Amino acid sequence: MDKLWTDFANSLWHDWRGDGHSEDQLLKPDWQAAFLESWKLRAPLPVPAEEMDTLLRFREHLRDFAIQLSMDATVTREMMNTVNEKLVQSAAVREIRQEDETIRIVWLPQEHTWKSVLSEVAASFAQTLADGQGNRIRICENNNCKWVFLDDTRNRSKRFCDDKMCGNLMKVRRFRERKRSESK
Numbered sequence: 001m002d003k004l005w006t007d008f009a010n011s012l013w014h015d016w017r018g019d020g021h022s023e024d025q026l027l028k029p030d031w032q033a034a035f036l037e038s039w040k041l042r043a044p045l046p047v048p049a050e051e052m053d054t055l056l057r058f059r060e061h062l063r064d065f066a067i068q069l070s071m072d073a074t075v076t077r078e079m080m081n082t083v084n085e086k087l088v089q090s091a092a093v094r095e096i097r098q099e100d101e102t103i104r105i106v107w108l109p110q111e112h113t114w115k116s117v118l119s120e121v122a123a124s125f126a127q128t129l130a131d132g133q134g135n136r137i138r139i140c141e142n143n144n145c146k147w148v149f150l151d152d153t154r155n156r157s158k159r160f161c162d163d164k165m166c167g168n169l170m171k172v173r174r175f176r177e178r179k180r181s182e183s184k
């Protein structure tokens with residue numbers, strides 16, 4: 001279950017197969033464009049150089065908060081202050097909309113800047129906390145992957161971003177380690 005804020009946090013991509021390779025997608029204009037497109041946001045492309053630092057710093061905060069929350073689901077004053085700093089930086093108005101059969105209220109940013117995009121990202125994180133889902137935030141237990149996700153299983157037992165990929169890889173690794181220790 002992707003959220004705007006997890007998508008943003010996961011722009012720092014780690015090779016889950018484990019050769020230590022990582023790629024910062026946020027720096028790539030193609031990723032920036034696809035990200036805006038998939039969340040129906042607008043901002044200048046590519047990200048202006050002077051704004052990149054702010055984006056990277058906020059992503060670092062989000063990843064730190066996700067790590068903290070995955071270990072101890074306590075929402076801290078620091079988390080709220082950091083989110084509030086971003087929320088006040090952009091004005092948005094409400095609109096009622098019908099999408100398919102669903103009536104929804106959406107917030108429309110009044111500016112199309114990266115500042116307003118960060119504000120939307122912050123709002124998405126805030127919504128996760130406000131929905132009481134802070135205790136569902138996980139970091140994939142494959143240390144090479146570190147993907148941020150929300151555990152949507154009923155018994156909150158999801159340990160890997162994807163059981164077929166990271167889950168299987170870890171299973172194979174554990175199996176090999178066991179074999180190795182048995183043959184010693």
Ligand SMILES: [Zn+2]
Pocket residue numbers: 016140141142145146147160161162166
């Ligand atoms: Zn993973």
